[in-house]
Amino acid sequence: MPQFIASLEHVVKGPVWDCQMCGQCVLHSTGMTCPMTCPKTLRNGPCGGVREDGNCEVKPEMRCVWTKAYERTQDWPLPSSWKEEFNHLRPPVDNRLKGGSSWKNFFSKRDKWTPAGWANARSESDH
Amino acid sequence: MSRFEHLITQTQETVFTAEFPALDGNGMAKAQKAADRFRGWFDAVNSTDNTAAHAHASNVTTAIAIKQLGLEPIMQVVCRDKNRLAIQADIVGASMFGIENFCALTGDDVTAGDEPEARRVFDLDGPQLVQVMGSLKRGQYLSGRKLDPAPHMFIGAVENPGAPPFEYRVQRVAKKYGAGARFMQLQICYHQDRLEKFCAGVAAAGMKIALLPTIVLVKGARPLHFMHDKVPGIDIPADQISRVENAADPAEAAYLQTLEFAQHALAQPNVRGLHVTDFRGDDTLDRLMTDLGRTRKTEEDSHAHSA
Numbered sequence: 001m002p003q004f005i006a007s008l009e010h011v012v013k014g015p016v017w018d019c020q021m022c023g024q025c026v027l028h029s030t031g032m033t034c035p036m037t038c039p040k041t042l043r044n045g046p047c048g049g050v051r052e053d054g055n056c057e058v059k060p061e062m063r064c065v066w067t068k069a070y071e072r073t074q075d076w077p078l079p080s081s082w083k084e085e086f087n088h089l090r091p092p093v094d095n096r097l098k099g100g101s102s103w104k105n106f107f108s109k110r111d112k113w114t115p116a117g118w119a120n121a122r123s124e125s126d127h
Numbered sequence: 128m129s130r131f132e133h134l135i136t137q138t139q140e141t142v143f144t145a146e147f148p149a150l151d152g153n154g155m156a157k158a159q160k161a162a163d164r165f166r167g168w169f170d171a172v173n174s175t176d177n178t179a180a181h182a183h184a185s186n187v188t189t190a191i192a193i194k195q196l197g198l199e200p201i202m203q204v205v206c207r208d209k210n211r212l213a214i215q216a217d218i219v220g221a222s223m224f225g226i227e228n229f230c231a232l233t234g235d236d237v238t239a240g241d242e243p244e245a246r247r248v249f250d251l252d253g254p255q256l257v258q259v260m261g262s263l264k265r266g267q268y269l270s271g272r273k274l275d276p277a278p279h280m281f282i283g284a285v286e287n288p289g290a291p292p293f294e295y296r297v298q299r300v301a302k303k304y305g306a307g308a309r310f311m312q313l314q315i316c317y318h319q320d321r322l323e324k325f326c327a328g329v330a331a332a333g334m335k336i337a338l339l340p341t342i343v344l345v346k347g348a349r350p351l352h353f354m355h356d357k358v359p360g361i362d363i364p365a366d367q368i369s370r371v372e373n374a375a376d377p378a379e380a381a382y383l384q385t386l387e388f389a390q391h392a393l394a395q396p397n398v399r400g401l402h403v404t405d406f407r408g409d410d411t412l413d414r415l416m417t418d419l420g421r422t423r424k425t426e427e428d429s430h431a432h433s434a
Contacts, residue, residue, distance in 0.1 A: 039236060039247070040206075040207075040233065040236060040247065040249045040252070041249050041252075042233065042249065042252040042253075043252055043255075044252050044253070044254040044255060044299075044302060045252075045254065045295065045298070045299045045302065046290070046291075046292065046295070046299075047233040047234075047253070047360075048233065048285065048286065048287030048290055048314050048359070048360045049235065049236065049239075049287075049290070049359030049360040050287075050290040050291050050292070050360060051290075051291075051359070051360075052290075052291070052362045054291045054292070057235075057236055057239070057359040057360065058236045058238055064291075066292070066295075067291055067292050070292045070295045071292070087298050087301065087302060089254055089255070089258060089302055089305065089306060090255075091255065092211060092250065092251050092252075092255050092259075092269075093250075115269050115270050115271060116267070116270060116271025117259070117262040117267040117268055117269040117270055117271045117272075118258065118259075118262065118269060119271075120262070120265070120267060120271065121258055121261050121262045121265065121267075121306075121307075
């Protein structure tokens with residue numbers, strides 16, 4: 001069953017967002033632009049190598065994923081709660097979830113788990 | 128507290144940092160020469176981490192060498208080459224040798240270097256790395272396992288005010304500031320209007336973060352062309368290149384351009400000093416520092432300060 005859900009998710013998200021099946025989807029908070037398609041898989045904004053035309057340092061023919069994410073977050077009629085999340089600090093990828101379904105991990109809240117050092121730092125900075 | 132941290136957080140002094148040359152083994156002669164050149168002018172110098180995606184002596188060993196030579200290191204850590212375990216190990220290991228200043232970078236891609244076939248890692252990104260450094264500083268590995276005593280750390284990062292999307296760059300500073308960065312070394316920016324807007328944005332957001340824009344000493348127009356054409360994220364307006372290229376004395380014109388950019392950068396809000404990259408290797412380094420009103424510090428000055 002989990003494999004079926006993962007396959008279904010890939011069929012839906014693959015063609016539209018070039019989904020890389022990281023298993024912890026953050027598309028809603030990144031202007032519906034998958035950060036895992038960034039060659040450096042950056043989840044917290046663009047590197048310093050973005051070209052003058054807004055294209056990628058590594059693939060000059062490709063628009064920088066984060067240039068796109070930023071523009072879409074500004075321009076697209078996305079829910080305001082999603083837009084607010086754009087500047088949140090997204091945690092490092094949990095490599096154990098790769099290849100699985102992020103839908104399943106979303107409903108089970110498995111995708112919210114972070115290591116204790118990360119979680120503690122967040123709760124301190126929130127206060 | 129490191130002297131660099133003291134200067135930034137406890138004083139209003141203008142702070143100068145420099146890029147230490149990449150080392151490639153073969154004893155300490157090159158490091159010694161660079162240290163002698165920088166000593167007294169700079170409050171801290173960066174040990175780079177496989178700069179421009181080329182392998183060199185490691186960031187940790189270079190930072191230790193800098194310290195042994197009597198200068199204060201800022202250890203750069205990039206995300207490209209190592210996973211989160213190895214990065215934490217490097218930082219904790221460096222702290223055993225008294226390294227306290229750390230600067231987090233995403234890092235150039237492997238394709239920018241001379242081994243483009245290498246695997247790129249990026250297990251963490253720049254802002255995540257700042258947060259991991261913050262966790263270590265509080266006495267915890269990322270896992271939550273205790274580090275007792277917690278290492279003394281002064282955490283910084285890097286941002287590029289000259290690369291798109293421009294407005295978003297300030298938000299990225301805010302993200303790193305929220306994760307614990309208190310100084311920010313900026314990528315060289317040849318567009319003064321972009322630097323102005325960036326610094327004003329950081330100031331308007333009320334961030335207590337020290338900005339250190341980079342300036343580069345070059346001998347003529349050729350390195351400007353190189354940076355513009357080859358270095359990711361650097362764009363140099365044609366008129367800035369031609370003013371050096373077409374000058375009667377390009378070396379002098381290049382120096383005056385650097386001085387002008389340095390003075391302009393120092394006048395921006397939240398700018399607490401400069402980061403100097405010296406590609407010339409001649410006496411213009413001393414000249415620049417003197418023209419910026421800096422007096423070369425002696426050993427006694429440093430001791431008096433730390434006392």
